[in-house]
Amino acid sequence: MKRIGVLTSGGDAPGMNAAIRAVVRGAISEGMEVYGIQRGYEGLINGEINQMDVSSVADIIQRGGTILRTARSERFLQQEGFKRALDMIENFGLEGLVVIGGDGSLRGGCDLTKAGVPVMGLPGTIDNDLAYTDFTIGFDTSVNTVLSAISNIRDTSSSHERTTVVEVMGRNCGDIALYAGLAGGAETILIPEIDVDISSVCKKIITGKNRGKVHSIIIRAEGVKMSSQELAQVLEDRTGLETKIVVLGYIQRGGSPTARDRMLASQVGYRAVKLLHEDSSSRAIGISGNQIVDYDLQEALNMKRLPETSMIRLAEILS
Ligand code: ATP
Numbered sequence: 001m002k003r004i005g006v007l008t009s010g011g012d013a014p015g016m017n018a019a020i021r022a023v024v025r026g027a028i029s030e031g032m033e034v035y036g037i038q039r040g041y042e043g044l045i046n047g048e049i050n051q052m053d054v055s056s057v058a059d060i061i062q063r064g065g066t067i068l069r070t071a072r073s074e075r076f077l078q079q080e081g082f083k084r085a086l087d088m089i090e091n092f093g094l095e096g097l098v099v100i101g102g103d104g105s106l107r108g109g110c111d112l113t114k115a116g117v118p119v120m121g122l123p124g125t126i127d128n129d130l131a132y133t134d135f136t137i138g139f140d141t142s143v144n145t146v147l148s149a150i151s152n153i154r155d156t157s158s159s160h161e162r163t164t165v166v167e168v169m170g171r172n173c174g175d176i177a178l179y180a181g182l183a184g185g186a187e188t189i190l191i192p193e194i195d196v197d198i199s200s201v202c203k204k205i206i207t208g209k210n211r212g213k214v215h216s217i218i219i220r221a222e223g224v225k226m227s228s229q230e231l232a233q234v235l236e237d238r239t240g241l242e243t244k245i246v247v248l249g250y251i252q253r254g255g256s257p258t259a260r261d262r263m264l265a266s267q268v269g270y271r272a273v274k275l276l277h278e279d280s281s282s283r284a285i286g287i288s289g290n291q292i293v294d295y296d297l298q299e300a301l302n303m304k305r306l307p308e309t310s311m312i313r314l315a316e317i318l319s
Contacts, residue, residue, distance in 0.1 A: 001032060001095045001096050001118075001276050001277055001279055002031075002032055002033060002095065003032060003033040003034075003035070003092075003093050003094055003095055004023075004027055004032055004033070004034055004035070004094060004095060004096045004097065004098065004273075004276050005034070005035045005036075005037050005044075005049065005089070005092070005094040005096075005097045005098070006020060006023045006024065006034060006035070006036055006037065006052075006068070006097070006098040006100070007036075007037035007038075007040050007041070007043065007044060007068060007097065007098075007099055007100070008020070008040060008066040008068045008069070008070045008100045008101060008124060009040030009041055009070055009071070009072075009073075009099060009100070009101035009104075009105035009108065010040070010070060010072060010101040010102045010104055010105045010124075010125065011070070011102060011125060011126070011127075011253065012064075012065050012066050012070050012138075012253055013124045013125050013126045013136070013137055013138025013139075013141075013142075013253065014064040014065075014126075014137075014138045014141035014142070014253070014254070014255055014256065014257035014258075014261055015124070015137035015138050015141065015257040015261035015262060015264065015265040016065070016066040016068075016070075016100055016124050016137060016138070016265070017057075017060040017061065017063050017064075017065070017066060017067055017257075017265075018060075018061045018137075018257060018261070018262045018265035018266055018269070019100050019122050019124060019137055019265035019266070019268065019269040020036070020057060020060070020066065020067060020068060020100070020269070021057040021060055021061055021266070021269070022265060022266040022267075022268075022269025022270045022273075023098050023269045023270075023272060023273055024036070024052045024053075024054070024056060024057045025054055025057060026269060026270040026272075026273035026274070027273045027276075027277075028053070028054055030273060030274070030277045032273070032276070032277060033051060034051070034052050035049050035050065035051050035052065035092060035094060036049070036050055036051075036052045036056065036067075036068050037049050037068065037097075038050075038068055038069050039068075039069045039070065039071040040069075040070050040071045040072070040073060040101070040105065041071070041073040041075075041076035041081075041085060041105075041108055042071040042072075042073035042075065042076070043068075043069070043071065044076075044085045044088055044089070045073065045075055045076060045081050045084045045085050045088065047088050047091070047092075049088065049092050049094075061262055062256050062257070062262075063256065064141070064253075064254045064255045064256055064257060065254070066100075070101070072104075076108060082111065082115075085112070086112075086115055086117070089112075089117055094117075095118070095276075096117065096118040096119065096120070096276040097109070097112065097117060097118070097119045097120070098119075098120045098122060098269070098272045098273070098276070099119055099120070099121050099122070100122040100124040100137070101121075101122075101124050101125065102123070102124065102125030102127060102129070102130070102136075103125070103129060103130060103301065105121075105124075106121040106123075106130070106284060106297065106300075106301055107301060109121045109282065109297055110282070110297055110298050110301060113281075113282040113297060113298070118276065118279075118280065118281055118282050119282045119297060120272035120273075120275055120276060120280075120282070120283055120284075120285060121282070121283070121284040121285065121297050121300070122137065122265075122268050122269060122272060122285055123135075123136035123137055123268070123284070123285075123286050124136065124137045124138060124265075125137075125138060125139075126138040126139055126141070126142035126169060126170075126176065126252060126253060127139070127169065127170050127171050127173050127175070127176070128170070128173055128175040128176065129170070129171060129172065129173035129175070129305065130284075130286065130300075130301075130305075131300075131303035131304055131305040131306075132284055132286050132293075132295055132300035132301075132303045133284075133286025133287055133288065133293075134286070134287050134288055134289070135260075135264060135286075135287055136286075137257075137261055137264055137265045137268070138253075138257070138261060139175065139176070139179075139261070140257075140258045140260040140261045140264075141255055141256075141257045141258045141261050142169070142176055142252045142253070143176055143179045143180045143183070144258055145248075145251060145252050145254075145255055146166075146168050146176060146180035146184070146219075146248060146252060147180050147183055147184050149166070149246070149248055149251070150166060150180065150184035150186065150217060150219075151184065153166060153217065153246055154184075154215065154217060157215035157216075157217060157244075158214045158215045160215075160242070161214045161215060161241075161242075162215060162241060162242040162243065162244055163205055163215070163216040163217075163218065163232075163235055163236075163239070163241050163242070163243040163244070164215070164216070164217055164218065164243070164244050164245070164246055165218045165220055165228050165231055165232050165235070165243060165244070165245045165246070166186075166217060166218065166219050166220065166246050166248065167220050167221075167222060167228045167245065167246070167247040167248065168180065168219060168220070168221055168222065168248055168252065169221075169222055169248070169249075169252045169253075170192075170221045170222060170223060171222065171223055172192050172223040173192070173193075173221075173223065173305070174189075174190075174191020174192050174193050174194075174221040174223065174224075174307075175308070176221065176252070177189050177190065177191050177219045177220065177221035178191055178221075178308060178311055178312065178315060179311075180219065181219040181315060182311065182314065182315045182318070184217070184219075185217075185318075185319070186217045186218065186219045186315075186319065187204055187205065187208060187213075187216040187217055187218060187319050188201050188204055188205075188216070188217075188218045188219070188319065189218075189219045189312075189315050189319075190218065190219065190220045190221060190224045190226075190231075191221045191223075191224065191307075191312070192221055192223035192224050192225070193307040193312075194307070194312065196224060196225070196226050196231075198226075198231075198234055198235075198238070201218065201235065202235060202238045202239050204216075204319070205235065205239050205241065206239055209239075209241070216241075218231070218235070228245045228247065229245065232244070232245050264287060267287075267292045268285040268286065268287070268292060271285050271292050271294060272285055275294065281296070282296070282297040282298075283295060283296065283297055283300075284296075284297045284300030284301065286300075
């Protein structure tokens with residue numbers, strides 16, 4: 001393969017820039033031309049495609065977000081938009097693509113594969129919701145952002161002796177809540193993978209208070225069925241303790257990527273380029289047990305996530 005494209009799609013994630021850098025510099029070192037596609041599949045349809053060189057990716061490894069911008073594209077899901085995307089790939093002579101994004105973006109890559117375009121999928125999402133990889137690019141940074149917020153909330157929560165419900169992102173995956181809750185010493189972690197047992201949450205808050213605890217931090221993943229408002233109301237009614245809600249929102253998506261995210265992004269980015277250079281068919285690249293791995297793209301997306309039972313049990317024991 002001599003000419004490839006790279007795009008970022010779906011929600012942005014810290015470390016996407018490090019992945020773009022690895023793809024661009026890796027491709028050039030393998031003697032390939034590399035084209036940056038702006039705004040994900042939407043930009044592909046619009047032909048927002050420019051050649052990149054070594055200096056296009058200078059000074060970005062430490063930056064959050066994505067220099068290529070990102071978008072969600074309805075048009076790509078329609079026949080006409082999809083055909084236009086294929087036309088653009090042909091117009092620019094792109095022989096393969098690197099798609100950096102979450103589940104939806106990689107599914108888009110599968111559609112391109114069926115139309116004859118080899119696609120390397122890199123897991124770029126803070127949610128950590130892709131079954132084929134232990135970790136996704138951006139997850140570690142997001143967990144660290146939540147951790148730092150928890151320690152600030154803990155200070156004010158103790159001063160006022162109140163319960164705080166901290167709502168974190170993750171869509172239908174509880175990993176951000178679980179990892180940040182475990183590392184941050186939260187009293188209770190509520191994740192979509194497990195039904196909420198409100199009586200045991202209340203009991204934990206009250207027994208904690210009885211042994212002198214001055215605050216309780218409850219981490220609630222956004223995918224949990226009971227809303228934060230509902231939860232706070234029930235906790236206040238059933239414990240008699242003032243309960244506040246903090247929704248962390250988009251701060252979890254920003255910030256300079258951690259070393260772990262930069263490492264992962266650099267490694268998977270370079271693997272993608274090597275595979276394209278060898279004219280490989282479409283693959284999803286990730287990490288398993290500290291090794292960089294790649295699987296057939298469609299098979300990777302068919303894998304099912306299992307709840308992290310040992311981690312969930314540990315969080316319960318230690319809280
Ligand atoms: P995040 O996990 O951060 O939200 P994502 O990649 O899952 O990222 P989506 O909005 O689901 O984000 O997908 C991004 C784009 O990928 C969509 O706007 C659409 O163009 C394309 N896409 C999503 N789902 C599919 C699908 N099932 N088949 C083909 N293309 C898809």
